[in-house]
Amino acid sequence: MMRIMARWQGGARERLREAALGLFGTQGYDGTTVAEIAAAAGVTERTFFRYYADKREVLFVDQTAFEQAFLAGLPPERDDAGLPPDDDDAGLPADGDDPMRLIAAVLDSAAGLFPEERRPWSRARQKVITANVALQERELLKMSALAVTLTGALTARGADPTSAALAAESGVTVFRTAFSVWVTPDEQRTFLEIQQAVLARLHTLIGQ
C-alpha cells in the first residue's frame, strides 16, 4: 500500500501487451522472443505465459467483450410456448425469426466497437497481423469462434442449424470485409456506413 517494490507493480498484463506490440512493430513477430518481451516488461518469461496462453495471444485480448458487443445487438428474445423442433427443410424461415434480420441488428451493434479514435490503432495492429501468417491464423480462429457464438444465438431463437450457421458466417464475412475496408489508408467513411454498404452489396449479390 505505501511503497511498491519492483516485484509487485501491477499491470504486468498491460505492460506485456505494450512491450509486445512495440517489439513486434520494430523487430517483427518472428524476430522477437518471448524472453525479450518479458524483459521489456520487467518480468520473466514464465510470467508472460501466466498471462497469455501463447506468444500470439498477446495481440488478441478481450475476445469475450468482443463477442458480447455483437450479442448486445440482438433484440429481446420472444418466448413462445412451443419451440418448433422441426427439421423440415422447406427452406422457409419460421415466422418473423429471419436470421439475417437478427444478423443485421447484431452487425449494427458491433459497429460501436470501432469509433474513429480507434482507427489508427486498428491500422497499426492490422499491419502487424497481415505481416505474419501465424497471427492471421489466430485471427481467423477468433472470427470462427465469433461465428460459432452467433450460430448458437440464432439457433436459440428457433433457426435451424444450417440456416443459423450460414447466416452467422455471412454476418462475420460482412464484418471482416467491412473491417478491411475501414482500415484502408484513404478510407474516410465510418465503420457503420461501410458495413451497411457491404451488407447491402451482399443482398444484391445473393438475391435471386
Next chain:
Amino acid sequence: MMRIMARWQGGARERLREAALGLFGTQGYDGTTVAEIAAAAGVTERTFFRYYADKREVLFVDQTAFEQAFLAGLPPERDDAGLPPDDDDAGLPADGDDPMRLIAAVLDSAAGLFPEERRPWSRARQKVITANVALQERELLKMSALAVTLTGALTARGADPTSAALAAESGVTVFRTAFSVWVTPDEQRTFLEIQQAVLARLHTLIGQ
C-alpha cells in the same frame, strides 16, 4: 547400423501422412510426437520436416491441387473483342456482373474432389481436426487462402473487389458447411447434392 532397406523405398511422403493420421486417431494430435510419426514411417524426424513444413501440415496436402479443382469449374473467360458474337454461350454465366453464378459453377466442380471412396478418409481426418484447435486454425487458413484465390479469379473477370470478396467468401462458406454435413456419421447424400442444397438455402436466407 541397420538402416539398410528403408532408405530408398520411395513414397516417404505418403507413408508419413498415413502414419500421422493413424497415430493422431489413436493417440491424439498432442499425444503424438513427430519422432513417433517418422519412426512409424521408417524415416527420421528430420526427413519429416523435409516433406512437411510443420507438424500440422501433414494433414493438409495438395493445397494447390485443391484450389485448382475449384478454378477448373470456371467457364472459359469472355474476351469481348476477340470472340465471334455468334458463339452459342446461352449456358454460360455472364462474366463480371454476376459473380455468384461463377461461384455456383466453381462449387459444382469442386464437388468432384469428394467421391464416395474418399468419405471414410475424410471422416477420420475431420475427427482429428475437430479434436484439436491448432489443426482447426490451419484449416481456417487453408480456407482463407482458397477464398483469396477465388476472389482473384472473380476480379480478373471484371467483378469489383468487394463483390468478388463477398462472393468468394460466401462460396467457401457454402463449401465448408456442405463438407461438415457430408462427413456427418449417418449422412448418405453425395457431396454435390448436399452442397447444392446448402447453396439453395443461402439464397433463400439472403434473397429479397
Next chain:
DNA sequence: ACAAGTGATGTCAGTGACTGACATGAAGCT
C-alpha cells in the same frame, strides 16, 4: 503485534517443434 495464509512472481529443469550444417550412401551417367 505476530503467525499463518494468499497470490503473484522467480527459478529450474525439462519436452518437443523446428532449423542449419554437414555426412552418407544408393542410383544414374559416362
Next chain:
DNA sequence: AGCTTCATGTCAGTCACTGACATCACTTGT
C-alpha cells in the same frame, strides 16, 4: 570404375511452452 545427384541420416542448437517448487510483499485472524 569414377563422378554426380539427391534423398536421407546425424548432430547441435534455438525457442515456445510446461510442471514443480521456492520466494516474498501483502493480508487476515487472533
